[in-house]
Amino acid sequence: MEMNDMKILAIDDNRHNLTALKAILADRLPHARLFTALDGLKGLELARAEDPDVILLDIVMPGMDGYAVCRKLKEDGRLRSIPVVFLTALRTDQESRVKALEAGAEGFLAKPFDALELTAQIRAMIKVKAANNLQWMGREQLTSLVLERTIELEKELAERRRIEAERDRLITAIEETDESIYITDLDGNILYINSAVVRNTGYSRDEMVGQNPRIVKSGKQDEAFYRDLWATISGGKTWKGQMVNRRKDGALYTVDKTISPVHDPAGAIVNYVAINHDITEHLRVSADKARLKEELHQAQRMEAIGRLAGGVAHDFNNMLSVILGHGEMLLSKLQAEDPSREKVAAIVKAGRRSSDLTRQLLTFARRQIIDPENMDLNQAVTELLKLLRNVTREDIEIKTIPADKLMMIHADRGQIEQVLMNLCLNARDAMPEGGQMIIETKEASVNSQDVKQHPYMKVGKYVLLSVSDNGVGMGENIYKHVFEPFFTTKGPNKGTGLGLSVVFGIVKQHGGYIHLDSEPERGTKFTIYFPAVDAPPDARSAVSSKPARGGTETLLVAEDEDSVRDLFQQTLESYGYKVLTARNGAEAVEVYLTHREEIALAVLDVVMPKKGGKEAYDEIAKITPGLKVLFLSGYSTNAIHDDFILSPGLSFLQKPFIPSVLARKVREILDTK
Ligand SMILES: Nc1ncnc2c1ncn2[C@@H]1O[C@H](COP(=O)(O)OP(=O)(O)OP(=O)(O)O)[C@@H](O)[C@H]1O
Ligand SMILES: [Mg+2]
Incomplete structure (x- = not known):
């Protein structure tokens, strides 16, 4: 009362x-x-x-x-x-x-x-x-009153139990649902979270309640995004959208979010309730699916391009054999002063270029016969390094991280060197302002989990070769196409766009995989997986993979193509030789005449304008019979060169070849009696 x-x-x-x-x-x-x-x-x-x-x-x-x-x-x-x-x-x-x-x-x-x-x-x-x-109150009255109260109480109790059961049911549902539920006050401070939030974010209730939801902010949304959100809900409307948040362990997750204002009976907003549906896994799966589809599509495309290129190149190659074979023969028969000589030389030169392109296309299309051996990739890297230093500038630091112990790979040595060279030259070109190139080897296993990610892979042990640079990098529109033949971003006459096609073909032919990571302005990393073999290196490998020995002799090198001549010169100089160069046969004879005391060996291209290698040698031999000589030719049909190749004491090397092979051959000839 x-x-x-x-x-x-x-x-x-x-x-x-x-x-x-x-x-x-x-x-x-x-x-x-x-x-x-x-x-x-x-x-x-x-x-x-x-x-x-x-x-x-x-x-x-x-x-x-x-x-x-x-x-x-x-x-x-x-x-x-x-x-x-x-x-x-x-x-x-x-x-x-x-x-x-x-x-x-x-x-x-x-x-x-x-x-x-x-x-x-x-x-x-x-x-x-x-x-x-x-x-x-009388006893009776009291009893009836007690009875009355009891009934009332029971009713009240039943009602309370019903409300409680309903509340329990609601709480259980909220607690057991997989959707994360947050209830906040008007300032956004968390009053309640369900257990899905704890599971999802890794924060405990104690860590969350009383905090602002900012605790899971990832920084992936800008301030305008949150401003819009707050404007919507404080205006009494429901906000719906996608948001990237951060778990306690730092991992990001994406949610479909609905935030609604909660009103009291008078219509005033008293709370906000947010419901999050985690779609991270869903997004990952669909991204994976898209990636797999894209990978498959890409592989099919490369397969188709390969078939086309291979078919064309094969026919071209045959025709070029005829053009070059007859051209070289004709040239060797023409006198130095013959007016047709220059023209035939131009035909042969163009034929050689075409032949070189064709050869690369055939490599891309995996139509080259390979000659594999069990070889050590570390050794191949060491070999290549010597040469690489000559073709890179001072402002590029070359770092190698070879694995201490590396299984063998079953591979064609020449082709592996080609792969390395092409990757390194690209890395060099990607760093016009200098930078760091890293060549790394290591062993790795591909397990069934990896195969799920990349179905084209096979479970097993691999030897990895990676070449990375911190150069210009590539955007998606470039890296999607880099393995296609003739795709180049380098200016006309700078790149043919075949370097990576060749790498692709070689790696495929060796049963390997190639992965590419690149980011504009950050750099690029190519990683190649070669199947590892559990075997000692082949005997021939052991011999031939011994680094080629150099020397200090003076060599005469005659080659008409500037870039090829420069390459020979750099290679041989890197092995310690003194190199005198000539641009054609006539010049070769002149140079020989002024330096004949020093010259220990002549390296002569067979086909050159003015005078071919064979003629030049014939003239030199008149002065110094038996001068050691190495002939180089872009074409190997032995029949054509039969006449002189078979002469005793004359050596021949087919172009193109890898520099270490040239160095080894030069040493070999110099060492013969
Ligand atoms: N390390 C790299 N960094 C940035 N871009 C690269 C890298 N490697 C290759 N590229 C891009 O890929 C393209 C194709 O490379 P690829 O080696 O096939 O041809 P190229 O280097 O242009 O010509 P070529 O190798 O025949 O001289 C390059 O033009 C370049 O745009
Ligand atoms: Mg290249």
Whole structure:
């Protein structure tokens, strides 16, 4: 019972007393309602009608006095629990008090009223009323009341249980769903997270609750994104979108997110609830699928290009054999001063170039016969390095990271050197402002997991060769095409676009794989997987792979093609030789004449303008019979060169060849008696 809405009944024949009482109550208990009666009968009537909480009763009244009113009240079952306070004069004697108590009164209040005492008494009487209520209630009444309350309580309990069960069901559903659910306050501070959030982010509830969702921010969305989000939800609308977040361990994940404002019955926003659906795995799977499809597509395309190029190159090769064979023969028969000589030489030169292109195309199309041996890739790298230093500039640092122990690969030595060379030259060209090139070898295994990622791979052990640079790198529009023949970004006459096609063909023919990582402005890394073989190096490999020995002799090198001549010169100089060069047969003879004391060996191209290698040699042999000589030819049909190749003491090397082979051959001839 609130003191505020209580009802007080005052019965007094003295109006002043009632007025005073009213004033005090208005001040102290402003909400209490006061009913007044000027005599006992009226008082009883009011008591029945209003069921007051307390009755203030004067003793001396005309007609029915206070004692009689009190007795009447206490006899009435409905009224007896209302406490009665007698209003007494200050000097009320003991006898009157006893009489009052006997009549059933609960308290006394002396007149004139003291405000404090009055309110204290009224308060006390409220408690008395409650006690009286129980005390006066009959047993039966009590039982039925208890029964009534019990039923009420049971109803209440059942309702509460129903609500709780519903709440439990909701909580279980929320806790067990795989969707992450966050509830925040209006500032975005987390009030609740379900267990999916814990599983998904790696943060515990303790770490999350009270924090701002910023805790999972990845930095992948800009500020405008979050501004838009907040504008939407604080405007009372639902925000939907995709977002990349960061787990506790730093890993990124992507979610489909819905954030909705939660309103109270009055319509004000009180919370936000966010539901996240993690689509990371889904995205990864579809990206994987797309990548696999793209890889397959790419492989099919390369296969088709290879067939086309191979077919064309094969026919070309045959025709070029005829053109070159007859051309070289014709040239060797023409006199130096013959006016047709220059023209035939030009035909042969163009034929050689075409032949070189054709050969590369055939390599790309895997139509070259390979001559594999069990070889050590580390050794091939070491060999190549010597030459590489001559064709790279000072501002390019070449670093090698060879594996300590490397299994053999079953491969064509010449082709492997070609692969290395082409990759390194590309790396060099990618670093016009200098940089670092790293050549690394190591062993690696491909397991079934890798095969799932790249279905074209086979499980097994591999020897890896990687060439990386920190040069210009490539964008997608470039690296998608690099293995295609004739794809080049280098200017006209700078690159043919066959370098990587050749690498591709060779690697494929060796049962290997090639992976390419590149990023514009960052650099490029080519990684090649060669199947490893568990065998010692071949005997011939052991011999031939011994680094070629050099020397300090002076050599005469005659070759008409500038780039080829430069390459020979650089190669031989890198092995310690002193190299004198000539651009044609006539020049070769001149150079020989001025340096004949020094020259230990002549390296002569067979087909050159002005004078061919054979003629030049014939002239030189007139001065120094038996001068050691090595003939070079772009064409190997032995029949054509039969006439001189078979002469004793004359050596022949077919172009193109790898520099180490040239160096080895030169040493071999110099060492013969
Ligand atoms: N390491 C690299 N860094 C950046 N781009 C490269 C790299 N390697 C190759 N490329 C790109 O790939 C293209 C094709 O290379 P490829 O070796 O097949 O031909 P090329 O170097 O242009 O000519 P060629 O090798 O016949 O002289 C290059 O033109 C270049 O755009
Ligand atoms: Mg190249």
